Amino acid sequence: MTKCTLHPLPSYLPSSGSSLKRTQRLAARPNSVTCGVMELQFNVSSARISRLDRSKVHLVYASWPRLAEEGARVAVEIPSKEYTRAVYIGMGGSASAGDIISDWLKSRRGPKLEVEKGTFQHSGMRGALVLACSASGNTSETIEGAKSALQRGATLVSICSGGRLEEFARKNGLYVVKIPRGSAPRYSLPHLLYSALKVLGKAFEINGLEEEVDDSLRALRETRTEIEVSTPIGRNPSKRLAASILNSVPKIYGSTVTRGVAFRFKNALNENAKKHAFADSTPELFHNEIEAWDGDSKGFTPVFLRHSREPHNEGRRIDSMIRMLRASRVKTVEERGSGETPLGELSTLTYLLDFASYYVAIASGSDPYPTPLLDVLKRGAD
Amino acid sequence: MTKCTLHPLPSYLPSSGSSLKRTQRLAARPNSVTCGVMELQFNVSSARISRLDRSKVHLVYASWPRLAEEGARVAVEIPSKEYTRAVYIGMGGSASAGDIISDWLKSRRGPKLEVEKGTFQHSGMRGALVLACSASGNTSETIEGAKSALQRGATLVSICSGGRLEEFARKNGLYVVKIPRGSAPRYSLPHLLYSALKVLGKAFEINGLEEEVDDSLRALRETRTEIEVSTPIGRNPSKRLAASILNSVPKIYGSTVTRGVAFRFKNALNENAKKHAFADSTPELFHNEIEAWDGDSKGFTPVFLRHSREPHNEGRRIDSMIRMLRASRVKTVEERGSGETPLGELSTLTYLLDFASYYVAIASGSDPYPTPLLDVLKRGAD
Structure with missing residues (x-):
């Protein structure tokens, strides 16, 4: 294989034009x-x-703009409280929605969305709004995390298409945002992303959220x-x-x-x-x-x-x-x-x-x- | 290139023997x-x-056990308080020490060590112990993070070999754990790891810390x-x-x-x-x-x-x-x-x-x- 050793910073090259749309x-x-x-x-x-x-x-991908609209239009009801913290629990495709929202919020300086993948290890969950997201509703790590957050006193909102997560939430009288079951969990990203934004918009003041969603x-x-x-x-x-x-x-x-x-x-x-x-x-x-x-x-x-x-x-x-x-x-x-x-x-x-x-x-x-x-x-x- | 499609789970293969030392x-x-x-x-x-x-x-690597001992023996003085949170700020090689400690603490269920790389975005820093770690002392992201944590009311402890981070800490009368300047920041990992453990051991109850360090x-x-x-x-x-x-x-x-x-x-x-x-x-x-x-x-x-x-x-x-x-x-x-x-x-x-x-x-x-x-x-x- 060829070795391509890099030569630092040649000044004659034009800038990459990153400011262009x-x-x-x-x-x-x-x-x-x-x-x-x-x-x-x-x-x-x-x-x-x-x-x-x-x-x-490819038809599922072609329908993403519609799925996003459905997600943005979903009915959301959550307890109105002074939330001090926002935590998102998810794995794989369901984690991606949390990651993207977390970055977006970071770029506009708040509120912070903490994204947890894998073992849940939080203390101080009183006052926290926890979004447990699993497109299938059967992601074991997410269900464990949801249980753990609830035990620690968080307000839990689940976003899922059904499964064991919905069952657990209904049994405990908790809030569920129901999304349609997609062909595979990873293709449900628009639903998860826009419904999670809606939940966060209800709980926190996020200036300009509606304009950005539109x-x-x-x-x-x-x-x-x-x-x-x-x-x-x-x-x-x-x-x-x-x-x-x-x-x-x-x-x-x-x-x-x-x-x-x-x-x-x-x-x-x-x-x-x-x-x-x-x-x-x-x-x-x-x-x-x-x-x-x-x-x-x-x-x-x-x-x-x-x-x-x-x-x-x-x-x-x-x-x-x-x-x-x-x-x-x-x-x-x-x-x-x-x-x-x-x-x-x-x-x-x-x-x-x-x-x-x-x-x-x-x-x-x-x-x-x-x-x-x-x-x-x-x-x-x- | 050959395509190696995988065949799931052949039962005839022996286990990987992961339980062996x-x-x-x-x-x-x-x-x-x-x-x-x-x-x-x-x-x-x-x-x-x-x-x-x-x-x-290779001589630096051969000296790692000694560097670790020096790190473990470092004198640490921090305000004695009821800390509610532990945050570690660092980039690159200095972040690695935080990552490793964070995983170790997670495996023994607490306290949680939050590791921040890049833009610092925390609220609620009263009661938090923040470790700002930069082997060189000149990592701009870490210095920015340290300033930001201090402004938000955290107790700040810096671990560094000098540089702008030490300057900032001394100017503000803050605690500095001074480590020797290594040949390159990444080789200072043992110093950072063991001195950070020492700081955390002073601030939080960590059962068996000394035995594990020994x-x-x-x-x-x-x-x-x-x-x-x-x-x-x-x-x-x-x-x-x-x-x-x-x-x-x-x-x-x-x-x-x-x-x-x-x-x-x-x-x-x-x-x-x-x-x-x-x-x-x-x-x-x-x-x-x-x-x-x-x-x-x-x-x-x-x-x-x-x-x-x-x-x-x-x-x-x-x-x-x-x-x-x-x-x-x-x-x-x-x-x-x-x-x-x-x-x-x-x-x-x-x-x-x-x-x-x-x-x-x-x-x-x-x-x-x-x-x-x-x-x-x-x-x-x-």
Whole structure:
């Protein structure tokens, strides 16, 4: 393998133009011969889709704007109290909604949403609002966490499609936000995300929440036409991203605002495309991860997830890192959402990336729906 | 590339024997011809070490048991109060100490240590003990976090070798635990880990802390003779681990107890060996990451970090995952520490892995000390 040692900071290279909106950046890329070649090499034809996608996952993805609207319209009733803390319990796909909301709230300085995956270890839960989220309603870690939070005096709200979590909540007279059962838990992200936002909006003062939700719903509808299966690769950012990582291992880099989106994309590649992928985020990655690029980096593609609200320092360092990588002939990829608001940007970016993971599955010849290994382990434990 | 599709759970394979202690497991592996071949292929001769390791990093690693003792003996004075919360602020190598302690405390059910990397976003800091740790004393994110915690009413204790963090603390009449300046921040882990434990032991009731510290100091000394450069590969678990991941991309899997150690190993491989590596932990990885192994997995080696106190459910699922991987002819690696106590196991495991990252650096022809890319980005921001 070639060793691509990096040469720090060549000043002659132009900046990565991170301040441009995604739509402007797309317009700047000509729908050229390269795209044609890419389209030929990157086979996601409708014939191939019908053959591989036996559960019609692409239709589920096409319905995401509608699922988001349903989530945003869900009826929510929770005890009106002075909450001092917000905690989100979830695993896998259900954790992603919490991660994304947590980052979004962090970028606007509060309230803090603590996301707990795995063993619940909190004290001081009086005054806490705890959201226990499990799309299936049967995630054992989430149910354990919910029980533990309740015992410690938290106000518990469950978001689920049924299962043992609903049973437990109903038995204890607790609040349940019921979402429809999706084809697989990971595809329920819009329901979870927007209903969790609604719960948080009832419990805490979040300025501008409604405007951001409205903008993101509008932006998701627009994004759908850009990324769905009928849009050719030249105008389809999800297909283009998929083509650019198909034959390499993506290293997905978020910032403080896009950390959760980065981990979601990694997970979507694992589950939909059965592909190894890696996620990390700034500023922490500048303290260790970056140094890996000074060694043998053949076969890896860095994918940077940008956002207009990424902290200024982080943005500046990401730009420097991209320049260093390009100077060493590492092909870098940058993606960003297209909404007018921070939440709109985050939700459309997530949508673009999830659909990209779908295209990677199809192009590499696998059905995106089944997750046999995960199912075996789950069956063993539940 | 070959596609290694996994076949779930072949019942004929023996269990991975996770209940065995590392020393027992080592004894079971014959110092056979394989090791001889491995030794020949895996060049970490003393001539090569003197040529590549210009800063004599191996001597720093050999001194880790002594650094740990110094850390454990450090004088600590903090205000005696009823603390309600413990928060650890740090980045990179300094964050690792917090992660490891946090996992250790979690495995023995408290007190909880919250580890903050990046932007500090806490409210309710009255009653909180905040440890701001930066080996260099100049980590900007940590200094910002320390200021923010102080403003919000926390009791602040800084652990550093000097720098702007010490300056800030002294100016405000705050408590500083001074550690010696190491050759590079990441090699100061033992100092940080044991002095942070000492601070936490002063502030909170932690049963058996002293016994665990004593055991881990003893175990670190024993481990040194097993893993140092003069011990040949047949008897040296660090060299053996290095040889087994040298030509592949390690996917390092921790459990709830070894999560922090897994991320530390990833970081050590990034910084010492300039190598791409992945870290993740159970139970979350069972919800997505595992599915990646159903696709093209050539070139990846899973490394499982075991621990006698890993939650029973997680251990059982890790064993299943290992059986599934082996049945698909994926070479799996398991590592564990050798102490008699949970802390001893964690510290010796970390030591073994850090030394392995050193051997990967030497075997792949790079000087483990310099971190040019990281330095450029740091210079740009501080």
